[in-house]
Amino acid sequence: MASIQKEVVIEVAPEQVWDALRDVGALHTRLVVGFVSNCVLEADGGARVVTFANGMVARELIVDVSEEWHRVAWSATGGQLSHHNASAQVFGEGTAHSRVVWIADLLPNELAPAVESMVAQGCAAMKRTLELLAHRL
Template identity: 35%
Template sequence: MATIQHAVVIDAEPGAVWHLLRQFGVIDTWHPQISQCVIEGGKVSGDGGSVRTLKLVNGKVIHERLLSIDSEQMTLTYGLSGAELPLQAFSATVGVRPVDDGRRSEFQWQASFEGVDAAAAAEYETLIDQYILNGMDGLAEHLGSAVTEATPA
């Protein structure tokens, strides 16, 4: 199983970062690789079990299911809901924790998965790594901040 994880510190308060992350259906407002996000079935963005359909800027479509959300811990876990990607056992968790007495935030993003074969695993390890890094930069930019430092993940 491959695991990719990154953590960065951004100049934004944890509450502001979490407010944006917990809205499962608005990732297209801050992630530069996503052109559209729609929550399926009339659920609201933060409902457990919600499925979001993502249209990537390259035209691919991905379905992700919200597996858990913990506002107290400021973490959200999601997995794949469709078979669009040659991956198995995919899950990802995003989270926020305060640093510098709550003036800044550590934003963490981790994904674990298996490829259906070795070639798929290697290809998607690179793609998911870049997706996470681009998303971290996009979220910080959306909040009018920048990634100020990477932290060991």
């Protein structure tokens, strides 16, 4: 099983980063603008349909939103991946900076380079979005 881990430091208070990350239906407006073009929560809130800027669409089951750990976990279903589980977690780096750790485990291994590229793009979009929105406040 391929495992990918990326970290990004964001010059925004951890509470603000967590507030955006835990809003699982607002990826396209609050967290990763430009990386995700649309995100729709299903009626029961247990899954979301994510449309990426590259046109790919994924249904993601929301596994956990942990207020205690400032962590969101999800699992993509369908498509080329036979297994996909991921999480993103916010850690405080002082009062004005945050570190987000994004981990994805997937099969088949051959898709790891493509997923790793998407995770890197997502991290860059997260940093850009959150820092831009924080400076507007």
